Every structure is written in structure tokens, then in C-alpha cells.
Amino acid sequence: SQTIHQWPATLVQPVGSPLSLECTVEGTSNPNLYWYRQAAGRGLQLLFYSVGIGQISSEVPQNLSASRPQDRQFILSSKKLLLSDSGFYLCACYTRDRVVRGYTFGSGTRLTVV
Amino acid sequence: GDSVTQMEGPVTLSEEAFLTINCTYTATGYPSLFWYVQYPGEGLQLLLKATKADDKGSNKGFEATYRKETTSFHLEKGSVQVSDSAVYFCALTESSGSARQLTFGSGTQLTVLP
16 A cells, blocks of 8 residues: 655744655555645645646645655745744645555644744 | 535544534535544544445444435444544545545544543
């Protein structure tokens, strides 16, 4: 089955600093990849998704960007963090493989912008 | 667009009590429906799913039935345990299209007291 590695688990960053969160997938190829954010007291909001290398779709205008430099690597970035970027960030993948079809989630990164 | 409306929390129950968490949805097509669970400090895990009308998903004593006529997918468990304390998310995905992104409800925090 597929596994998602997401790091770091927690991060405290000052306002105006850059951000880079990385997510890698094992056990499948050509997955769809997603970045979700869960703000305090709110549900999961889809930020970006990718159906292939170099293909990024943005769901919500953000201070954030995403890139997919390799098939199983998905990166969430920001040049200058805002206080409102604080939250719990989850990477997810969807695989069309007939045996393991379905969604898998990473363990998340809790980002606090101070 | 698609949306999921989920029962507001938090919900606090005594051990062995009956649990219902309401979930209704709006979708343009024929979605698949999911319940995910998030234990403290962890990512999301699939609890159960249903892919067509009248399907019943079940797992670990939890059940939910896909009701197309009421556009609902309520989660139930006859006797909750302390270990069921977690955040529960209702979600859907459209069966067509390549993106296959999940749309989540706001989540319901469940606390079960001994």
C-alpha cells in the first residue's frame, strides 16, 4: 500500500520568513497529490492539487504556492509567511492503481506563525 | 460547487452511549461518500465509505448509509468507547473528472468519557 512521508511534524516560523513543506509518496506511481489546510476550529480546506509532474491547480488564492518536481514529490512553499498561514497542513494522495485504489494522508505539519 | 455540511461539535458522550453525527451534502454528480477519523496528533484515516445510493459502509462498529433522497450520510455507533475520542470528518468526491479531490465537512470533535 502507499505511504506518505511528510515533514516536519511541527514548525514555528516568524512572520515574513519563507516556508517549505515537503511530501513524498511511496508504494505507487502517478498519483494525484493534494495539500489541505486545517485552520483552528475549522475543517479541511483544499489548497492545491496535482494530477501529474509540473501540473498544479490552485483552489484558493493564497500566500502559498506548490510545486511537483518529481512524480512522487509535492512541495508547499511561501516566500513570506503571514499570521493567517498558521494551521495544520496535510498532504494526501489518490492512486488509481486497481489494487490499492484510494486516498492516503500524511501525518501532517502543524505550522505556527509568530 | 460541492459542499458537505456536518454536525457542529464538540460532542461529549459517556462510554457505551449511542452516537450519531449528522452529515448532508450537495453535489452536482454522483459522489462517493466517506467518513475519516483523526486521532490526536495524527493524520486522517479512512473509517468507512459508500460509493452509491443505499450502500452501507461499516467499520469498527461504525455505520453510515448513503441516502440519496435526503442527501445524507450520517455516522452512527451503538456503543462508543473512550478510544473513539477523535475528530470525525465527512467527505465526498465526484466520480468523474481527473482531479478526484475530496471535499470535507468542518469536522466534529468527539470526546467519550469513562
